[in-house]
Amino acid sequence: MADPCAQETCHISAAKCRGQADQNRVQRVNQRADLIRQENHFNSIKMHYLTHFASHVQRFGSILMYSAEMGELAHEEKIKECYGKSNKNEAARQILSQYGRQHALAMRLQTIEALSKAENAALIAKGGMEALASSQRAPR
Amino acid sequence: MHGIDSKSCPKCEVPCKELGENPQKIYEACDYILYREKALEQEPGQAGGLAEYFQQVGVKIGRNVFTGLHRVNPADLHKPDLLHNIYHGLFKHMMEWVEGFLKKHKGQQAFDDTRKDIPHYPRFSVPKKAYREVTQWQGKEMCNLGRWISAVLASGLRNPESSQQQDFNSLLKCVSAAVDFSLMAQLRSHTPDTLVYIESYLQTFHRRKNIFLEFRT
Numbered sequence: 147m148a149d150p151c152a153q154e155t156c157h158i159s160a161a162k163c164r165g166q167a168d169q170n171r172v173q174r175v176n177q178r179a180d181l182i183r184q185e186n187h188f189n190s191i192k193m194h195y196l197t198h199f200a201s202h203v204q205r206f207g208s209i210l211m212y213s214a215e216m217g218e219l220a221h222e223e224k225i226k227e228c229y230g231k232s233n234k235n236e237a238a239r240q241i242l243s244q245y246g247r248q249h250a251l252a253m254r255l256q257t258i259e260a261l262s263k264a265e266n267a268a269l270i271a272k273g274g275m276e277a278l279a280s281s282q283r284a285p286r
Numbered sequence: 287m288h289g290i291d292s293k294s295c296p297k298c299e300v301p302c303k304e305l306g307e308n309p310q311k312i313y314e315a316c317d318y319i320l321y322r323e324k325a326l327e328q329e330p331g332q333a334g335g336l337a338e339y340f341q342q343v344g345v346k347i348g349r350n351v352f353t354g355l356h357r358v359n360p361a362d363l364h365k366p367d368l369l370h371n372i373y374h375g376l377f378k379h380m381m382e383w384v385e386g387f388l389k390k391h392k393g394q395q396a397f398d399d400t401r402k403d404i405p406h407y408p409r410f411s412v413p414k415k416a417y418r419e420v421t422q423w424q425g426k427e428m429c430n431l432g433r434w435i436s437a438v439l440a441s442g443l444r445n446p447e448s449s450q451q452q453d454f455n456s457l458l459k460c461v462s463a464a465v466d467f468s469l470m471a472q473l474r475s476h477t478p479d480t481l482v483y484i485e486s487y488l489q490t491f492h493r494r495k496n497i498f499l500e501f502r503t
Contacts, residue, residue, distance in 0.1 A: 191295065192375035195366055198297055199471055200484045202366050209471050213368040215425050 290316075290345050296364040318360045321345050322353050372468045373428030380464055381431070384439070386501030387457055391450055397442035404434055432469065436462045453497060460494035463487050 199209060206212075225241060232240035290296060298313040324339070352360045388394045410430055423431075439461055446454045467487040473480060 190375075190379075192371050192379075194295055194300055195371050196376065196467070196488055198295075199366055199488075200481045203476050203481060203484070205362075206365075208474050208476065209366050209368060210474055212365040215369045218369070218425075 290350075294345075297361050316345075316361045318350065318352070321350075366471075368468075368471065369425045372471060373425050373431075374423075376464055376468065377428050377431055378423065380461065380498075381435075383498035383501040384435075384457070384461065387453075387498070388442075390501075391443075391453070393442055397438065400438045400441045401434070404438070432465050436465050456494050456497045460491060460497055463490035463494060467491060 203209060224245065228241040228244040229237055231244060294300070296316060298315050300313045321340070350360060352358050352363075385394075388397050410433065436458065440458055443454045443458070464487075467484060470480060470484045470487060
C-alpha cells in the first residue's frame with residue numbers, strides 16, 4: 147500500500163503544476179492580445195473571417211442559412227417568453243408543454259374556422275335551393 | 287473547441303499580426319491531423335520547439351475535441367455568422383470610425399439631421415434617436431443601418447471644402463464597399479459572378495480602409 151504522506155505530496159505537486167500551466171497559458175493569451183493590439187485596429191479576427199466568406203459559399207451554400215440570428219430569435223420566442231408564462235416551478239417541463247398547448251390551440255382554431263366556412267357554404271347552398279324552389283313555384 | 291488560441295482562425299494559419307491584411311493572400315490551411323501527430327510525438331522533457339511552432343500557427347493544444355473522429359475536419363466546422371461578423375463586427379466598428387471622421391470634419395449635425403429625415407418605408411422603421419444616443423443595437427437595426435448609411439453619408443457630406451474633398455470621397459467609397467459586401471453576403475443564392483463581386487468589394491474595402499486609420503477606438 148502506498149504511503150499516504152507521499153500520496154499527499156504528489157497531489158500537491160500536481161496541483162502546483164496545473165496552477166503553473168494555467169499561469170503560463172494566461173500569460174501567453176495576454177501576450178497574444180497585446181501583439182494584436184499593437185497593430186492597427188483593422189487587425190481583428192472578425193475582419194479576417196470576412197475573407198473566408200466567398201470560399202464558404204462555394205462549398206456550403208448561402209451564408210444566410212448559417213446566421214445566428216434565427217437561433218437567437220427562437221431562443222427569445224420559444225424559451226424566454228414561455229418561461230415568463232410558467233409559474234417558475236419546474237419551468238423546463240412547462241416550457242416544453244407550452245409548445246404543445248399552443249400547437250393544439252392553433253389546430254382547434256383552424257378546425258373551427260374550417261367548420262364555420264363549411265357551415266356557411268352549406269347554408270348558402272340550402273338558401274340557393276330554397277330560392278330556386280320558390281322561383282320554380284312562383285309561375286304556377 | 288478546436289484547441290486554438292482565442293484570436294486565431296480555425297481555417298487557416300494566419301499569423302496574429304496579419305488578421306486585417308490583404309484578403310488576396312492565401313495562408314496555409316490548418317492541418318489538425320498534423321498537430322495531433324506533433325503533440326503525440328512530443329516527449330515530456332523537451333517541449334521548447336513544439337510550443338514555439340504551436341504559438342506561431344495559433345494552436346493551443348494538439349489533441350482537440352474532434353481528435354479520433356474520422357471524416358470530421360475541424361476546419362470545416364466553423365461557419366461564418368452574419369449577425370456577429372457583419373452586423374456586430376464590421377458595421378459596428380465602421381460606425382465608430384465614421385463617428386470619429388464626422389467629429390473631425392464637423393459633419394455630425396448634418397449627418398443627424400439627414401438621418402431624421404428618412405421617410406417611412408415597408409420593413410424599415412425610422413430611427414428616432416440620434417446615432418450617438420443609441421447604446422444598444424439589435425441585429426435588425428444593424429441590418430437596417432446597411433440600407434441608410436451610404437445615402438445619409440452622401441447627403442450629409444454633400445458640401446465639402448476643397449481640402450476635404452478627397453477624404454470625403456474615399457470615405458464614401460469605403461463605406462459603400464462595406465455595405466455592398468454585406469448585401470452580397472446576404473444573398474440567398476449565388477452564381478460565380480456574385481462570388482467575384484464579394485471578393486472585389488472586400489478588396490475595395492481593404493484598399494480604402496486607410497481613411498479610418500486615425501480613428502482608433
